[in-house]
Amino acid sequence: MNNKYQIYMLLLKARTFIALLAVVLFFGFMVSNFITVSNLLIMTQHVAITGLIAIGMTLVILTAGIDLSVGSVVGLGGMIAGLLLTQGVTFGDHMLFFSVIEVIIIVMIFGGLVGLVNGVIITKCGVAPFICTLGMLYIGRGAALLVNNGSTFPNLVGLEELGNTGFAELGSGTVLGIYIPIWIMVVMTLIAIYITNKTPLGRYIYAIGSNENGARLAGVPIIKTKLFVYIFSGVCSAIVGLILASQLLTSHPMTGNMFEMDAIGAAALGGTSLAGGRGKVLGSIIGAFVIVFLADGMVMMGVSNFWQMVIKGMVIIAAVIIDQFQERLQRKVVLMSRTAEVTGGKESAA
Numbered sequence: 001m002n003n004k005y006q007i008y009m010l011l012l013k014a015r016t017f018i019a020l021l022a023v024v025l026f027f028g029f030m031v032s033n034f035i036t037v038s039n040l041l042i043m044t045q046h047v048a049i050t051g052l053i054a055i056g057m058t059l060v061i062l063t064a065g066i067d068l069s070v071g072s073v074v075g076l077g078g079m080i081a082g083l084l085l086t087q088g089v090t091f092g093d094h095m096l097f098f099s100v101i102e103v104i105i106i107v108m109i110f111g112g113l114v115g116l117v118n119g120v121i122i123t124k125c126g127v128a129p130f131i132c133t134l135g136m137l138y139i140g141r142g143a144a145l146l147v148n149n150g151s152t153f154p155n156l157v158g159l160e161e162l163g164n165t166g167f168a169e170l171g172s173g174t175v176l177g178i179y180i181p182i183w184i185m186v187v188m189t190l191i192a193i194y195i196t197n198k199t200p201l202g203r204y205i206y207a208i209g210s211n212e213n214g215a216r217l218a219g220v221p222i223i224k225t226k227l228f229v230y231i232f233s234g235v236c237s238a239i240v241g242l243i244l245a246s247q248l249l250t251s252h253p254m255t256g257n258m259f260e261m262d263a264i265g266a267a268a269l270g271g272t273s274l275a276g277g278r279g280k281v282l283g284s285i286i287g288a289f290v291i292v293f294l295a296d297g298m299v300m301m302g303v304s305n306f307w308q309m310v311i312k313g314m315v316i317i318a319a320v321i322i323d324q325f326q327e328r329l330q331r332k333v334v335l336m337s338r339t340a341e342v343t344g345g346k347e348s349a350a
Contacts, residue, residue: 027297048181051288054266056233064276065129070237072140074256077241082153082251111238119230144253153251171246209276
């Protein structure tokens with residue numbers, strides 16, 4: 001009986017990879033050029049957008065929190081980049097323009113500051129993460145619209161004499177034949193995996209999500225840990241805003257709309273428990289692959305946008321249902337194992 005349940009558990013733990021394989025095989029059969037190197041690279045570049053936000057979202061969810069502001073931070077980050085590249089900053093009678101590297105750093109810092117504000121309000125003021133980040137979603141979106149009165153910043157190519165050219169390389173450039181956004185996703189994934197698996201901070205994150213009161217009694221720095229995960233989430237979102245602005249060479253204030261839903265969906269698909277304390281960053285990345293490959297495959301098949309939304313929603317709901325089933329089965333397996341140990345111990349004593 002135990003062996004049967006262990007097989008079920010193994011299949012459930014591998015469900016995201018199985019789902020990804022099923023998506024690739026299905027669209028590979030239905031769409032002639034779906035499984036080609038060029039198309040897979042393009043789709044993986046799309047995955048980088050969802051994946052980067054999902055990395056930060058996963059760390060937040062592991063602490064039993066949520067960050068609904070990520071989409072607005074994407075839009076606001078892009079608008080700040082557009083402002084700095086096209087108009088610079090005015091100091092009295094002087095105009096100061098920044099290099100592309102400086103713009104990237106400034107936008108990342110700004111994204112981190114938004115995350116810091118979220119973290120401070122949640123930890124110091126006792127506001128629920130859902131309410132706080134929902135409010136920040138509106139603030140961020142409104143601020144993005146205010147930056148240029150609801151207009152876009154077009155033609156972000158920069159000027160040689162100002163030393164701010166080359167912004168397009170961030171979103172469309174390649175290294176060793178692979179798009180830079182993919183490399184960024186890989187680096188951020190490795191950083192997040194290292195933090196969660198190899199550092200005390202990672203243990204704190206899981207401990208808070210599993211039992212915050214118990215973690216507090218054990219001396220876990222609750223406030224510092226929560227501040228970190230929200231700052232990290234803000235930085236990841238700001239990077240996505242930069243990448244999208246770079247790819248389009250245009251900053252639009254509504255960029256990133258509903259991105260938070262895709263990030264939460266990727267985390268849920270990847271096995272991250274929305275109750276906190278259980279999940280893996282790599283699982284969320286595979287979940288992002290499932291969501292993006294599914295969406296791109298439906299586009300290539302000519303499926304209506306309306307049906308795409310319905311199907312994506314069904315997939316996310318199914319993922320959460322399966323996750324709940326896995327949790328119940330896992331508790332049952334643990335209970336059976338403990339019962340077997342107790343029974344075996346009594347038999348030995350007899």
